[in-house]
Structure formats: C-alpha cells, structure tokens
Amino acid sequence: MMMKKTILKTLSLGLLVTTILAGCGKTSSTSNEVIKIGISQIIEHESLDSARKGFVDALAENGFKDGEKIEIDFQNAQGDMAIAQTIAQNFVSQKKDLILAIATPSAQSAYNLTKDIPILVTAVTDPVKAGLVNSLEKSGTNVAGTTDAAPIDKQFELLKKLIPTAKKVGIMYNTSEINSESDIEQAKKIAPKYGLEIITTGISSVNDISQTLEALIPKIDVLYASTDNMIASSMPLISTKCTEKKIPIIGAVTAEVEGGALATEGIDYYKLGYQTGEVAIEIINGKRPQDMPITTLKDTELVINGDSAKKLNINIPEDLMKKATIIGGGK
Template sequence: MKKRNKTLVILSILGLISTALTGCGKKDGVFTIGVSQYVEHAALDASYKGFVDALAEAGYVDGEKIKIDYQNAQGDQSNTNTIATKLVNDNNDLILAIATPSAQAVANATKDIPVLVTAVTDPYDAGLVESNEAPGGNISGTSDLTPVRKQFELLTQLIPDAKKVAILYTSSETNSKIQAQIAREAAEEFGLETVDATVSNTNEIQQVVESLIGKVDAIYAPTDNLIAKAMPTVAMVANSSELPIICGEKGMVESGGLATYGIDYYELGKLTGQQAVQIIEGKAKTEDMPIGYLAEEDCELTINEDVAKQLGIEIPGDLK
C-alpha cells in the first residue's frame, strides 16, 4: 500500500513538472510568437508581412510549426502596455515588437522571453539594448534608420530654390526625435534653415501643417508613426498650398508625399524574420545578435509623379 502511494506521489510530481515545462516552452510542439504592432500604416504593415514571409520561406508557417498571436495597439500607448503584459503572461516563446513604443512596452514587461524589435531607429538610444553591436540581453532585432542625408540631397534636387524646411514629427516619439536631430544636421550641410513642427496627437496635425503655409518652402516628414498614419491629412493640406513633402519612407509618398529615398520595410521585416529563424532553431541568442540594418544600396527612390505635376515640380532627368 505504501509503495502504491509512493508511486502515485512520484507520478503526481512528474505531472506537475510536465505541466510547468509545457507552460514555459513550446506548446504541443508548436513555437509560439506574440506580436505587438504599435499602429497600422504601410511601413509597419509591410515589416510584419516580411517577417511572416521570411518565417514561411524557412518552413515555419503560422498554424503549423509556429503559432502567431498578432496584436495591434492602434497607436495607443496604454494599449502597448496591456498587449505586452498579455504576450508575456501567455508564455510566448518569442515576442516581436514593431515600432519603438511597442518595443519599450515589451522591454518593460519581460527580461526573460527573447524579443525581436523592428522599425526602431536606434534600439540603444531607445534604452532597449546595451549596444547595437552587442545587445547583451533578451532583446535584439532590426533598425529602420533611413538615409536622411540622401533624403535632403533629394530635396535640394527636386526643390532647388528651397531655403527653409519644416521638420514635422511627434515630440513624444523617441524614433522621431533622433531623426529630427539627424535632419537638422543634414539640412545645415546643404545650407538649409530648419524649423521644428511638432505634434503630440493626430488632432493637432492639420492645424500645425496649416501654420507652415507661407513660412517654409518644404516639409520633411521622417518615419514617424503618427505622421505616417495621418499622411493623407498632411498631404491634403500641404499639396493644396503647393508645399512639397519629402518623406522618410515609400508608404508616406504613396499617401500623398512628393518623394523619398528610403528603406524597404518589407525587406526589413524579412531580415527580422531571418533572425527569428536563427532563434527558433537554437543557432543564435538575442544577447549575441547585433542589431540588423539594410544596406544603403538596398534603399530605393520613390517619386509621386502625380503630386509632382500638381505642385508644378519638374523631375530632373537623372531621377527618372
């Protein structure tokens, strides 16, 4: 009888251990990935698609070898915190955070689960890693640092008479403040005066853009999530007043901006997906995985010819 009871106790303990291990690792042999995307707009959507496609190309299809739990914060900071807590409490094997606000929320929620970030301009400056070359913790990923200097060179080619440029960005977004500083330095190099045109929410955007009419010769809009989401409004006001917009990325141009020389967010997402494959297969750890960048030669020129025609801007032959 005692032997039987001892056996039951051992089986119970083994059962508890098995349950605990199942809750902390792969569920039913499926690797789980939680995704927190800050807001919906063309660039971030493309980066997520590239991430999923890279996994699929490596044989990790959602619903088969992996399970993806996609969450979108709809641009609300409180939502990023709620989503981060959910993804951590669900014991995902890996978390993908798209854009700086989501990445910072996830970083605050876990120091144990591997995290990849993407569409973050400078992970180190955002407080996510010890350094971009050697992250040193549970976070790595890819940066969407754009060739700002090349974008200002493009501005001078398309708008050669420009003297004063407004930098339109969200004052509370780390991503954008970094780019704004780089933009000021690039503008100075090309002999351009800059003024900051900052917003804190979408309700301010139209009024801020209207306030620039007649005061500047062009607008520079970096890869700012709030501005990208509201780009149709920005373009409606600016283009009707013949105020050209040089943008941080292609999706913003397609939404009414004049032009950009920027990275391909789909390819950036694929690069992040390839990092995820390395983690899934146990070939790499976040602490040893440098932040990834797309090469400048992988950047592409995008010009909205309809907007150029509306603004009366002639596209130089070497840009066609």
C-alpha cells in the first residue's frame, strides 16, 4: 500500500512539472522545437526597417538564426490599420510563440487580440498612453521591449543653434497615430524654454500632405518632423516642398535627415531594434514580459544633411560640424 502511494505521488509530481513546462510554451532555449516569431510592421521606411534588422541580428548573434532555432514570419501592413489587424489575427490563430510589433498601430493590433502570447514592441513612443503596458518601469502585461520617445529637448536646442531667429515651429501629424499626439504634447511643453511657438496641423492620409504643407508653410519658420510614421515615410516629398520655400526641417530620426531634413539629434533605430532582440532572448530563456521594463537608448547621434544646409543657405557652426555625422556635401 505504501509503495502504491509513493508511485502515485511520483506520477502526480511528474504531471505537475510537465504541466508547468507546457504552460511556458516553446519559449525555452532548451527546447528542440523551432520557435515561431511573427513580425508585424505598420509601414515601410528606413527607421522601422532598421529596427527590424537590428532585432533579427540580435537573435542571430545570440544563436537564434531564422530557419534554424527560430522561424520568422514578416508581414508589412503598408500603413493600413485594417491590414495590421488582419496580420495580428493571423499570428494569433497560427499560435506564434512571440510577436514583434514595430510601431504603435501594429502593437495595439496585436495586444487587442492576445494577452497570452508575449509581444515585443519597438518604435513605440508612449507604450503607457497607447494602453500596452501599466508602466515603463514594469510592464504588467504580456508586452515588453523598447520605446523610441524622441529627445525633443535636444532637438529644439539644435534647432535654435542652426536657426537662431526661428520662432514658429510647424508640426504636421497623422491624426490617428498616438505617437504623434505624445510628441506634440512634449513639444508644446518644451517649446517655451527656447522661445518657440508650436503650430500643428493634422492629416489623415499621404494624399493630404501637399495641400496641408501649402497652407502651413507661410505660417512657420521651421518644420519639426516627429516620429510620426506617415510623415517619416513621406519625407522626400515634404523636404522637396519645404526646401523650395526655404523652410528648414528638424527631424526626429536619422532617416528623416537622409530623406532631406536639415538635421536631427536622435536615436539609432538599428540599435533600438537590437536592444529589443536582446529582450526577446530573455523571454525565450524564460523571463516574463510582465516583470520587465520598457527601455530606450540613452545615447543620441547628431546627423546633419550638408546638401540641405547648402540649399537653404544655412551655415553649420563649427562645433556642430566636428561632432556630427554629415550626409551629402554642403559648405
């Protein structure tokens, strides 16, 4: 009788351990099964593409190469929220082990559909306001990762160094993107410190950009291009129109400077994505996203478009030239 009870206890303990391990899913580096990762990106532009590449490289450099220990399914919503929702639905129905959501709309789409699958986010400006996490210090949800909150204070300081006479700063933004609302709130708080006035105008699609700029440009001295994905992806068009009217653009991200903006003091999206990949490794190795913080990069990079400076007849101070990465030619 004692032997029977001992066997039953042993079997019960074994079943309990098996149940706990099963509850952890495949996100364990000791599992021989391939980990399925779905990547949802809201739109294609340099910053978001760089974040995705950084994420994939971080996984590969930590022993998780696509096609070996992991299987990556990349989907791009091309700026369409309905498509982003469909992508999220497919990832959930396919029972992905991890989801990487690049930019706020993709993150919200995924989070609205699953509270169980770990979601990694990157290029999300305000995860708390977006309803993705309880706090930056400790997620409290199935979401972990990084934020790309722009260092607007540094960018406005740069603005005044490059265009000392500037007083009115225009911000054009996508009315459906929470990232933009957060950037505008911060810009309005910081602007008085530099004697600046913020003038905002909203758009709902890329088709609105030309007409909206025509109305905005006469009212401003400088255009500030925020982390808004619609604006970032349309920078060649925006910079062309602004340059014609001799309106400088201060960008929030390097990709905007590459697209024709004058300058930025911003974060490196490749490094941000890489950092997100390192968070994914922690989750694969058993850490819970609920217990993790949302982090950002402390280091920023000064980037100046020399060609844009030349076209705008703006002389770059020598101290800035010495520490900046210069794109193109210029004076």
